[in-house]
Structures are given as structure tokens and as C-alpha cells.
Amino acid sequence: MITFLLALVLLFVGYFTYGKFVERVFQPKADRPTPAYTQADGVDYLPMGKNKNALIQLISIAGVGPIFGPIMGALYGPVAFIWIVLGCIFAGAVHDYLTGMISIRNGGAHLPELAGRFLGKAMKHVVNAFSILLLLLVGTVFVASPADLLYDLVNGSVPVLIFVILIFIYFLLATILPINKIIGSIYPYIGALLLFSTVGIGIALVWHQAPIPELSFENTHPAGTAIFPLLFLTISCGALSGFHATQSPIISRTTQNESQGRRIFYGMMIAEGMIAMIWAAAAMSLFDGPITLNELINTIGTGGIVSEISTAMLGPIVGTLAILGVIILPITSGDTAFRSARMIIADYIKVPQKKMMNRIWIALPLFIMSIFLTTVDFTMLWQYFNWANQSTAVIALWIGAMFLYISRRNYWIAIFPAWFMSVTATTYIMNAPIGLNLSMQTSVIIGIVFTIFLTVLFFKAASNRRGNNHPLEDDVSDWKQSA
Template identity: 30%
Template sequence: MNAVGLIAFAFLVYALGYIFYSRFLSEKVFRLDDRRKTPAHELEDGVDYVPTNKWILLGHHFTSITGAGPIVGPAIAVIWGWVPALLWVVLGAVFIGAVHDLGALVASIRHKGKSIGTILGEYAGERARVLFLLLILALAILVNAVFAYVIALLFIKYPSSVIPAWVIVPLAILFGFSVYRLKINFLVPTVVFLLLLYLSMYVGSLYPVDIGPVSSSLGVGPVMFWIIVLFIYTFFASALPVWLLLQPRDFLNGLQVLVLLVLVYIGALFANPKVAAPSFTLFPEGAPPIFPFLFITIACGALSGFHALVSSGTTSKQLYRESDARTVGYLGFLGESSLAVAVIVACTAGIAMVSSDRFAQLYSSWANINKSAIPAVVEGGANLVSSLGIGTGLSSTLLATLIVLFAATTMDTSVRIQRYILNELGQIYSIKPLKNGWFASLIAVLSSMGLVLAKEGGKGGLLFWPVFGAANQLLAGLALLVTYLYLRRENRPTLYVLVPLILVLIITSLAMFLNLVNNAVKGDYLLAGVSGIILMLEIAIILESVNAIRTEGRRVQA
């Protein structure tokens, strides 16, 4: 099998899924109606609720949901073979992941832009709502702690990415002012600022930034220096109006990723390298069993509960008209899935373009590829892009910057979502300070920093990261549950959500239970305990929901 075959299969399924399945869902299941007023118009406040052009919003949504997930997950998962990884990424995206994102977005806009946790409370009661919000808050803290550490490592490993990663901030602010205050057609600043962003990448490849001397003079290591800088930045970014920084930053980032994806795919089509990975490897050295762990190793790109937080947290508050949900929610997820496919191609075919033994070296064991996933993506992707005549050094800078910017935009959005949740908890329990945006942002940043500092060198988030994959997919199952409850109350077809809901809850509950058992056997009682707590939270939320369904059924019969 050659790279072209993988790409052709993926994009054929994407095209059929978007043209036919997403239209069916939009018209027959969710019944999108542009005559309805979206929360962006109904509650417009110029900070969080901002009516937005669907293409700009697509850029924000795409980069917010993407992060490093569809890069790291598929890069690791191809150790089980390229066939299961590709099938889960492509078919999972069309029939589960994109449905999950679209459903969460629609449920939110039909509930005045409320979060998925708050919506659950309306259907399953206040206890379910609070439990769900606490679960979301815990996962957001974990994401921020780990992504801050990962971005810091990337800045150190790929110093050429530092300049473009920070240049995008003033470019985004200028873009926001140009479009929203000066009322310039967004196409003009788009071209100008995108060119400036790529110029900064070229400058970064010429002048890599070594922060070591500065951090040493301040008495901290390079990793902690970058972590502190990142959290200071996200504190301000999470509380600023969404049109000023978050939205334009994500839009510009989404466009540069689109350009880079095109380069990777054209490079793959031009070089058409042979896939070096085996079709199936059921028992790689040191790896857990392919079932159910493939489905939690690859989250973003096939299905991710974090997306429900973005769809109902920031995106729903900016949707201009209901019909835009199909483009932003469903197509946005397919865009993320196409990135996961590009990673699979880079790691299974691009990686072997220079050396036929390179795949076997990197994927010799589960432990080895877990340490080498990002370098494998950068190396394989750079090989594909360099086949177009672009130097390997610049190609590596482009790939490394892509990963940094994706992780950073996800961190931006995650801290903002933390602020929303803390605001909601402040309203529930009448805690006045938590209702304040800046104070809630400060608590969000400090709680994440507290987890970072729980282990020397900023590795605190890694303490709980082994259970994140299963917890994230359990969150996806619960988000599908909310969509199911909404459709059921509206007397709409539920089968297209119910089937993915059952599959996801069964598979990920099994994975979480196996994590609990494995950690207990190894003597890691901390992770075993966390796994147990998450499982109990899930069971409690499901029981509350089932009880709500029964109560509603009895009321209807009466």
C-alpha cells in the first residue's frame, strides 16, 4: 500500500459523510432553522457572545478542538498497524466524532449557549449538573497543566518555533481590530497577516531562540520559565473579549494549518511513498491490548469529549445562524480528522522516505514510541514537505510550529472554559467572587499551576495523564447522553446518537476499569483511585439521567 491509497480512501469517506450524512442530521434530526435567533444575537455582549462569520468561527473551532491530540494519538496508535488506526480515525469521525460535536453545538444553541454540563442539569437534575461540571473542571485543569508542560518542552526542543508562536499574538489582536472595529473585509487582513505569520516562521528558522541564559539569570529552569510565561498569557487571554485575541488567533492558526496540511498532502501525492508500517500488529512489545485501548489512544481525530466543552463553551456563543452549525461543527471535526490522517501518513510512509528502517526503530516498543511520537510526526511530515523542494530545516520549523500553536490555542480555550465553569458554580452556590471573570480566570490559572508544581520540573500534570484518555472518552459518552436527552424531549429521531452513545460508554468504561485494575496491580493506588472516582462519577450521572427519563415518562403517561 502506498500513501495515495490511504489519502484517497479517507477523503472519499469524508466527502460522502459531509454531503449526505451531515445534511440528513442537520435537516431531519436536529432541524436547523435560520429563523431561530442564535445566542450570539440574543445575548450579544461583545465579550463572549459575538455573532461571527462562519468561516472565521470555523477557524476558531477547528484549532480549539484540535490541539496536540490528533497528532500524538495517531502517531502512537499506528504501532497496532495502519489499518485499525485509519479505520477508527475516518469512520469514527464521520459516524461518531462529528455527530458528537454537532450535537453538543446544537444542544447548546438551543439552550441559550449554555455549557453541556448545565444542559444536563435541566434534564437530569441539579446533582447531575454539579457532578458533570466538577468532572469537566478537573479535566480542564489537567489539560492546561499537561499542555503547558508540553509546549515548554517543544519550545526547548524546537527553538525555531518560539518566534512564530509569539508573533501570532499581536497579529491576532491587529486582525481583530481590523475586522471588528475598522470593519475591513476579513479577506484583506487574512492574506496580509497570514503572509506575516509565515514570514515569522522563516525568521524563526534563521534565528532560533534559546531561553536558557534568561531563565538561568532568573533562577528557574527553561521549562518552568516557559510554563510561567504561558500561564500569565492565558490569564489575560481567557478574560479578554473573544473577538480581540482568541477568535482571530485561532482563525489565523487554522489557515496556516490548512496551508501546511495541503503541503503535506501534496508532498505525499507527489512522492507517493510506500507505507512502511504493517497492516496489523496485534501484540506490540509492551503495548496494552488493541481493544479497547486503540479507542482511547486516538481520541481527537475520531472522538473527543473535550470537543463538547468547546462546542458548548465558546463556539455556541458565536454562531451567526443555525445552519452554520453544520459547517462549523461537522466539517470542523472532519478537518481535525484529516490532520490525524496526515499524521498517520507521515508516521507510516513519510518516516521511511530517508531510511527504510526508521519506522522499525521508532516503533520497536510501546515505551519508545510514547517518548518519540512528536519527533516522528515532525520528521515524517518534514520528509513529505521537503519532497516539494522546501528545505528540511524550514519544513521541520513549519511542523513544530503547527504543534506548538495547536497546543497553545487549546490551552487558551480550556482556561476560558474553566472560567465559564467557575462562573456557573459561583451562580449555583452564590459565591460572588467566582461570578467575576477576572477572578475566575485567576483561580483557573492558579489551580492549573498548582497541578504543574505537584511534581518537580513542571511534570505535575503527567501524574494523572495516563487516565486522561479514558476519562476524555467517557466525557464524550456523557455529552452524547445530553444530546440524546435533548432529542428525546423534542421527539426527534434518537437512533443516530443512541448507537454511538452506547458503544462509547461501553468501550471507554471498560478501558477505565482496566486502567483501575492495572494501576492497582502495579501498586499505583493514586491513579487507581482517580480511575475509580471518575467511574463512580460517570455511573452517578447516568443513574440520575435514567431516573429523570423514567420520571418524565411517568409524567407524560399521567
């Protein structure tokens, strides 16, 4: 219990200390007009309040990641707490803040546009394809998981296919309608439900003095799976997630003032870390007896464990509300995944999005591809998503480091997590069966060598850009036209 409470305190303190430090490094300008005003179109670019933007950001980045991931990560034992705390404060929140703020400084640009500007024009095309693939995987995965949970909730009285169709219809509407019509209207209430249920479970853990294990570096995974690199891909949304780099630019187009960035981007990642901590602790405490967590995962699945935790901690009525909140979470990340994909494609092919038909003809092919992906094995999709997700985080961190280096600011806050995740993501794909299936030792060596190679390329390119007075933030229109 002490470890659990200390971890929550550290996350809270991290927001007011390291978060403030990161903000000072970036140097937000409160008097600088944001894209919400300078590029207002009434669809994607429009100002919304600070609290509304913060809750939308939280719900967009949350999904089932900070719940399902930590439950699976709980198999490794209390070492998962360490990654959630350190990853969230020094990597994930930095990643989200830099992505959102650099986007604001660059006209609300999405990740491919930022990659093209700061890592070279060739990277724009690579990251564009990579981002669309990631968002398609997210959207597809977040159709299947809530549909299955809804099917279980109604005891199989309604076919899963009906829920899938309804979710896809909602996704389409949320993708093409102005952001304030659906997302801006309902997300704050969903955010309140998420916080209510999570805080309720956290209070219940403390009230009942749940047997949460104390800090230990021992690997308790029943299959003996090594902590590195899998833990750092299993727990992503609760610590560091590249998916967030595709979501932050959505809110960068609705942010009223740069000074709001720390609460919206850094703060909501810290909030997600707290959510992850609570669910990981609940999983460790409730299922560490005759029936182990691993046995339950194999029999009733992660969704079933969510139901068990919710009803055991909060009772049948409030617990059901918590389950509904968990069902809604992936839906509210799936819709923004498709919305983000639509915006990225529109930026890439330079099609204005003010007209409804322009949004529809870009969105429809995305949904057709997603429907096809629903026929693919879910487990395999999830494995590829894990790798693509953390690889996207690597790209976003290198972009952040480049921005800070060129602007002569403390780029080490992005370089250190970029190094770690470059080694991690490369090692995983080299070692995993879905990758090259090499030995772990060989995979780690390749991961280190590849990261050194990236570092050399980074400093060479960064020095050239700094020496050539590469434009940063004062002439957005010129760089967009030349991109």
C-alpha cells in the same frame, strides 16, 4: 496508499451525507435568534462570521490530539484508520454537532448546565466538577507539551521555565479578554497555518508515493497491547473527544445562525479527522523500516517525530513552519480550556462576566491549581486525561440522546456511540493500573453491565420527561432560574 486516500474520501463524503442526515434529524431553525444576539454582552456572547467561527472551533478542538494521538495510534497499524473514519463520522462529529446545537438552543449553556437539564439536577453538580477537572488537565498538559517543543526548537538556549511562564501569561489574557480581542483575531491565521502544513504533508505523502500500509485488522503494536480499549482512548481528538463538548459551547455563543452549525461543528470535526489521518499515515510510512516508530517514540518522543515528519516531507524551511503550527496548536487549545472553565464556573455560581474583575477572580484560582499540576508526572496526567476525556464524551452523547428522545427525533444517532464509549471508558478504568487494575475479561463484563444499567436509567428518565412535556428550547429563562 489506496486505504489512505479512500479514508480521506470517506471522511469528505461523510460530511455531505451523514452530516446532512444528522442536521435533518436536529432540524435547525434559520430564523431563530441565537444567543450571540439575545444575550450579547460583548465578552463571551457576540456574533462572529461563519468562517471565523469554523476556524476558531477547529483550532480550539485540535490541540496536539489529532497529531500526537494518531502517531501513538499508528503503533497499532492500519486498524487505526478504521477508528478515525468510523469514529469521526458516526461518533465524534455527531457529538460535536449535538453539543454545539443543543447549547445554542439553550442560551449558550455549557455541558454541566445541559447535564442538569437533560440528565437530572444531581448530574449538573457531578458534570460541573468533572468538566473543571478535565479542563484543568487539558490546560496543564497543553502548557508542558508546547514548552518542551519550543525548548527543542531553540536547541535548549532558553530554559523551559521561561516558555512555561510566557504560555501561562498568554493563557490568562486569552481567558479574561473578550473573545474577539485575541481568540477571534489570531485564530483564523493559526487555522490557516495548520491547514497549510497538514495539506502540505498529505500532498507530500501522495507525491512521494510513501509506503503507507493498506487496510488490515492485524494488531501491530510492538508491546502486544490490545486494540480494545486503548486504541479508542489513544486516538481521541481525531475520532471522538469529550474535550470538544467543553469547547463547542464557546462558539455556540458567537454563532450567527443555526444553519451554520453543520459547517462549524460537524464539519470541523471531519477536518480534524482528516488531520489525524494524514499524521497517522505519515508516522506509519516513514518509520516502518530498520528504525521502527516505537523505537523513535522511546528515544526522541512524539514531538521529535513531528519534527522528523515535517522536515522530511516539507524540507527544512516549510517544515519548520509546520513545526511552529504544531507548537501553537496545544497553546490554542489550552487557552480555550481555561476560558471554558472560567465560563462554566461563572454559570454555575451565577456571576455575570461583563466586568473584568469578575473574570479575573474566577480565573486566578484555576491558574494557581494548574501551576501546581505542572509538578505532577506528565505521563500519569495524560493517562487520567485520556479517561476523563472519553468519559466526558459519554456524558455529552447521553445528553444528545436525551434531547432527541424528548423531542421525538432519531435518538439512535447518539445512543449507538454512547453505548460503545460507555463500555470502552468503563473497561479502561477497570483494567488500567491508574484504575482498579482488574483483568481484561472482568473489566469488559463490568463495562457491559454498567452500560446496560445506564441504558435502563436513560429510557426510564426519558419516558418520564417526554410524558411530562419536559421543556426543550422555548423557555430558556425559566429552566435557568429553576436549575
